[in-house]
Amino acid sequence: MQMQTDFLQEARRQAEICNACRYCEGYCSVFPALHAERAFSDGDLTQLANLCHNCRGCYYACQYTAPHEFDLNLPQALADVRQNSWEEMAFPRAAGKAFQKNGVLIAVATVIGFALLFWAARTLPSAGDEGFYAALSHNAMVAIFLPAFLFPLLSIAVSLRRYWRHIGAGPFRPAHLITAFRQAADMKNLKGGHGDGCNFEDEDRFTHARRAVHQAVMYGFLLCFASTSVATVMHYVFDMPAPYGLLSLPKLLGLSGGLLLVVGCAEMIRLKLQSDRSLGASAAFGGEVAFVGLLGFTGFSGLALYAFGQSTVMPTLLAIHLGAVLSFFLLTPFTKMAHGFYRLTALVAEAGRQK
Structure with a gap:
């Protein structure tokens, strides 16, 4: 305090x-x-x-x-x-503080731990399913990931409610949310004061590199999420279960999203390493790199799974990828992934104050 x-x-x-x-x-x-x-x-x-x-x-x-x-x-x-x-508004608070202090260790440990659990879960019956479901049944995946998806939503909702009250924001208006989404989608504030970009890496060098990698990561994540959402609709609404072909919509969205994630995260880490740490929250540097690394590794393991999904290493790759995905979702409220939600909320509040 x-x-x-x-x-x-x-x-x-x-x-x-x-x-x-x-x-x-x-x-x-x-x-x-x-x-x-x-x-x-x-x-x-x-x-x-x-x-x-x-x-x-x-x-x-x-x-x-x-x-x-x-x-x-x-x-x-x-x-x-x-x-x-x-850290103060995270729910629960202790988890937020712990990740910022030991981000790399926690990220690595959770990925390995969950991967081992998924590897052990291969013994569960898969009812003769094909593809990835032959290694881990669809019902088992749903039972594991549904709570893991709902928990971050609840945690972030509580955190943003605390934030909204703390800053004394006025009544919420849908029009303010639309304005905020437009600014976030364009990443207006990373263009620099005169539109020349920012000099994040070097005092005398203005570039749009940081804005570009942020957009690559954001849209890569959204494409991957869209891939999962489309596959869910195809499975439950149109009775078209996986596996899907290379030119199917889930695969096209997932491949493009995974590539953007990997390239964007790798470049973001490079920019962070080049930058002056004394101009940021130096105590949180490890946690930031851990989050970006976890997100990039999630995309990379997904691409590896696509590439070797028909080989004998598929069960191992599936366990690693699912461990990374589960770790990412459960840690989202306590990593820098949460900053996107806070930033959007701040933009919504600011749009309301300008009216």
Whole structure:
């Protein structure tokens, strides 16, 4: 709790200086929201932190960074508040804090643990099914993944309700959600203040690389989710169970989504390793890399399963892939995957405040 208070006090100090300066007014959504206030409550600072994309453009343009006596580092100040808010509002809170401290270890351990469970579950009867279901029955998969899918939804719903109350957002309006979705789909705030991109990796180099990899990861995940959803409809509505052919809609969506995920996650990790850690929440670096690595590995193991699904290694690959998928879903509320939900909620709240 003391650390949370320290982060908020430092963010408040810097926000007050930025509010007086206003040099960065057009850089991103943070500054119009910041300049609309005269005093900053804890909820205001949490909202500003979740509007921030940590592009770092304001830091490199600022005349008050170290060695100036003001020693401004707004990207880091907001990153610390943002990370701490995710931990405090996570449901359950202890799980959020644990992942941020031991993200890599937890991600690896859960994938291995669940993979071993799926490997052991091969002994369950599969009723003569084909393809992947010959290794693990369809009913067993549903029994395992349905609760694993519902738990993150419940957890995130509780977390976002806490966030909405904490920032003092007004009544929810569907029109605000539409505005937020448009901004999120375009990733407007990663274009930079002048549309030249952001200088996340290098002070003197503006690129759209970070925006591109974020879009690759987001749309890759959505395509993979669409693949599963289409396969579910085909199975239950049209009585067309798997396995599906290479040119079927589930396979086309899954392959394109998996490729985008793997490439996007690999490039995102590269950009993170190149960037200056002192401009972000350095204590959360391991947890961020663990999440991106887990998401990328989930996509990679799915592609490997597609490639070798007819070989003798299929049962092993299936166990590994399902272990990765199950780990990803169960850990979603406590990893940086949750930041997409918080960011969207922050955009919805901001759209309401601008009306």
